[in-house]
Each structure stands twice: as structure tokens, then as C-alpha cells.
Amino acid sequence: MPKIGLVGFGKIGQALASQILERGNQVVAVDIDPSIKDSLQDGRFETSEPGVGPVIVESFEAGRLSLHTEFAALSHCSAIIICVPLFVRDAQRGAGTIDFQPFDRCFASLADVVHNRILLSLETTVPIGTCRNRITRIFDRHGKAHGKDYLLAFSPERIMSNTMREQLLSNPKIVSGLTPEALDEVLAVYRSFFACGSRQTSLLYRNCRDDQALGNGLERCESWTG
Numbered sequence: 001m002p003k004i005g006l007v008g009f010g011k012i013g014q015a016l017a018s019q020i021l022e023r024g025n026q027v028v029a030v031d032i033d034p035s036i037k038d039s040l041q042d043g044r045f046e047t048s049e050p051g052v053g054p055v056i057v058e059s060f061e062a063g064r065l066s067l068h069t070e071f072a073a074l075s076h077c078s079a080i081i082i083c084v085p086l087f088v089r090d091a092q093r094g095a096g097t098i099d100f101q102p103f104d105r106c107f108a109s110l111a112d113v114v115h116n117r118i119l120l121s122l123e124t125t126v127p128i129g130t131c132r133n134r135i136t137r138i139f140d141r142h143g144k145a146h147g148k149d150y151l152l153a154f155s156p157e158r159i160m161s162n163t164m165r166e167q168l169l170s171n172p173k174i175v176s177g178l179t180p181e182a183l184d185e186v187l188a189v190y191r192s193f194f195a196c197g198s199r200q201t202s203l204l205y206r207n208c209r210d211d212q213a214l215g216n217g218l219e220r221c222e223s224w225t226g
């Protein structure tokens, strides 16, 4: 049974986990907050997301979902999905600054476990260039190389609170890869548990922005990327 790692077991992590578990996978989740595991162990686990709670509880009890605070638990996973938050200071004043420290620490910890071109897929909303210019440099500093030790992909935010499971089934996930190899890998992994279509992007843009030219351009790109 494929073992999928998840870093950050909050609202989005739990919704993604429930979908992945329902497709017959095992999930190994890492969260710095030990109270989530405690709540599952003593029957207090709660979520307001419809359709998520029962899958999480049943899978935990059946041993198909495990929770950890240490990143070493991820070392035997076939892919790792990252859903940790990015904190913004003083956002209410309009010109907030991003505190990357907790985010960077998470990738520094991941650097100790990546090997053999494991897929890492980032679900956190991040500034443009974060994968290429920030995350790869963290791995470089730890002696881990893209294409050899890991493959990096990004799946931007498409679902919102309160109907996450429903949206995961109805909204095609959009994915990108740092290299064509990373894109192939994320498509293969995500297609096994999500409605996943990079080819839907053009339709999405046409619908959202009423921009036929942009939609046509994207459609051409999608026919290259599959």
C-alpha cells in the first residue's frame, strides 16, 4: 500500500489526508503540534470539515494513518505533501512582512529525509519564485540536489474551508513542477487520488477572467505538458 507523507496536519492537511486515505493509501503525517495525535488517541478529535472526521478517525484506529512530531517518520514515504502555513506579520496594516523562519525550518528538516528523487509537493500559498529561489537553496545548503535527491512540485490553493472534501472532488487540482521530470511525477502521484488536470487551466482562466487569448495560450502550454 503506497505510503504518502504529509507535513502540517491542520485543516488542509486533514482534508487532503482524508481523500488520499479513501483511495487506499497509508498516510504518515508530521505536525509540530502533538495535541492533534493526543486528541485522536483519546477520542476528542474534531473538525468542522464535512466528510473529513470519520475517515481520519477510522484510518487512525485501523493503523493506516499515523501522526508524528519528528520528520524522520517520513523516511519511507513515496511522496511528501507540505501544507504548513506561512506567517505574515502586521498584515492588518496593509504592508505585512512574511516570516519565513518556521517555513524554512520545515524544509531544513525535510532535507534530512529526502532521498532517491522523492516527490515533494508544496500546497502552501507562497510568493512567486519560492520553490525555485528559496526551497532549492535550503536543500543545496544541506547537500541535497534537485533531480537526484528530490523532485519539487507546487499545487496552488484551490479549495476553501467548510466544503474542502467536496471541492477536492470537483475542482481539478492544478500542478506545476520545477522540471519536466518533477511535473510528470506530481501528475502521476496526484492523479492517483485527485481529480487532476493541468489541461483544465485554460478553461479555468477563461471562466474566471473571460480572457480568450490567455486561455488559448495556456491551452497550447497544456498540450505540451499533458
Ligand SMILES: NC(=O)c1ccc[n+]([C@@H]2O[C@H](COP(=O)([O-])OP(=O)(O)OC[C@H]3O[C@@H](n4cnc5c(N)ncnc54)[C@H](O)[C@@H]3O)[C@@H](O)[C@H]2O)c1
Binding pocket: 007, 008, 009, 010, 011, 012, 013, 030, 031, 032, 033, 083, 084, 085, 086, 102, 103, 105, 106, 123, 124, 125, 126, 155, 156, 157, 158, 159, 160
Ligand atoms: N492547496 C490548497 O488547495 C490550499 C487550500 C487551503 C489552504 N492552503 C494552504 O495551506 C496552508 C495551511 O492551511 P491550513 O488551513 O491547513 O492551516 P492550519 O493552521 O489549520 O494548519 C497548519 C498546521 O501546520 C502545522 N505546522 C506549522 N508549522 C509546521 C512545521 N514547521 N512542521 C510541521 N507542521 C507545522 C501546525 O501545527 C498546524 O497544525 C495555508 O498557509 C494555505 O496557504 C492550500
